Amino acid sequence: MKQTEVLLQPNPNARIEEFVYEKLDRKAPSRMNNPELLGQYMIDAGNEFGPGTAYGNALIKCGETQKRIGAADRELIQTSAINFLTPLRNFIEGDYKTITKERKLLQNKRLDLDAAKTRLKKAKVAEARAAQLNISQPEENNIMIWAEEVTKSEQEVRITQSEFDRQAEITRLLLEGISSTHAHHLRCLNDFVEAQMTYYAQCYQYMLDLQKQLGSFPSTFLSNNNQSSTTPVQSVSSPSVLASASASLPSVSNSMVTSGLSELKSSSGSRKARVLYDYDAANSSELSLLADEVITVYSIPGMDSDWLMGERGNQKGKVPITYLELLN
Numbered sequence: 001m002k003q004t005e006v007l008l009q010p011n012p013n014a015r016i017e018e019f020v021y022e023k024l025d026r027k028a029p030s031r032m033n034n035p036e037l038l039g040q041y042m043i044d045a046g047n048e049f050g051p052g053t054a055y056g057n058a059l060i061k062c063g064e065t066q067k068r069i070g071a072a073d074r075e076l077i078q079t080s081a082i083n084f085l086t087p088l089r090n091f092i093e094g095d096y097k098t099i100t101k102e103r104k105l106l107q108n109k110r111l112d113l114d115a116a117k118t119r120l121k122k123a124k125v126a127e128a129r130a131a132q133l134n135i136s137q138p139e140e141n142n143i144m145i146w147a148e149e150v151t152k153s154e155q156e157v158r159i160t161q162s163e164f165d166r167q168a169e170i171t172r173l174l175l176e177g178i179s180s181t182h183a184h185h186l187r188c189l190n191d192f193v194e195a196q197m198t199y200y201a202q203c204y205q206y207m208l209d210l211q212k213q214l215g216s217f218p219s220t221f222l223s224n225n226n227q228s229s230t231t232p233v234q235s236v237s238s239p240s241v242l243a244s245a246s247a248s249l250p251s252v253s254n255s256m257v258t259s260g261l262s263e264l265k266s267s268s269g270s271r272k273a274r275v276l277y278d279y280d281a282a283n284s285s286e287l288s289l290l291a292d293e294v295i296t297v298y299s300i301p302g303m304d305s306d307w308l309m310g311e312r313g314n315q316k317g318k319v320p321i322t323y324l325e326l327l328n
Contacts, residue, residue: 035073042066045063058214072199084189119156127147272326275325286317296312
């Protein structure tokens with residue numbers, strides 16, 4: 001229950017505040033959650049840059065999506081609190097405490113019953129001993145005293161046995177209700193999973209729509225420095241873009257690298273290469289790289305001219321040429 005509260009509201013101060021308002025039977029003040037705050041700041045920043053600029057327009061679109069995610073997060077918290085957390089809390093703070101209390105009472109009744117049975121046993125032993133002594137030395141009073149003690153103990157056993165049986169029945173009925181409680185909690189758990197499933201599906205759809213919006217920017221867009229850009233927006237990790245960018249950079253060894261790569265492409269051998277920049281593999285066919293590490297590279301017939309096969313120990317995958325520097 002506590003960890004569900006942490007999941008739905010990670011801020012401990014906010015949880016304490018909500019708890020206080022709940023005990024005071026007052027509604028907690030509405031506050032923006034983190035995605036909504038981020039979305040609002042993105043929209044404000046986008047308006048400052050200008051909705052007519054590529055960056056400003058992208059910020060506004062991202063901000064609107066973050067606010068939608070914040071609204072979905074708020075709905076998840078509300079739905080989960082009503083359908084899952086509240087029934088669980090009511091059981092733990094209500095029925096469970098009652099069951100624990102009745103079980104403790106049953107334990108006390110059992111101890112009382114055991115004590116009464118022990119006293120009855122001692123009284124019967126004392127009565128039998130008094131009867132044996134009476135054969136040699138008649139003492140009527142002692143026999144009567146122990147007989148009364150046995151009768152009193154038997155009555156006490158009957159009373160404590162009755163109280164124990166009654167308490168055992170109460171506890172048994174409460175414990176039998178646990179099975180129906182588990183069935184109810186199972187339905188609540190299903191509702192919680194369904195609420196999470198809906199939330200994550202909404203978030204995925206929102207981000208998918210945002211990705212499509214950002215990818216559909218027109219080829220001519222007013223840039224942030226008020227200069228027209230005639231180049232369409234492309235992914236930074238595109239090998240062709242990186243190849244053209246690296247080709248435009250002044251480098252003394254550029255022609256040597258190009259020559260070496262061409263030779264490697266035309267041959268069937270392998271070479272050692274130093275990684276120039278970090279690279280995160282986009283899929284399982286590629287190999288992630290770390291700057292300054294040395295790997296083995298070679299070419300495969302039919303492979304794209306911008307890529308080589310790279311090996312690091314038992315790991316193997318495609319690597320972009322522009323991230324490599326061939327070693328002698």
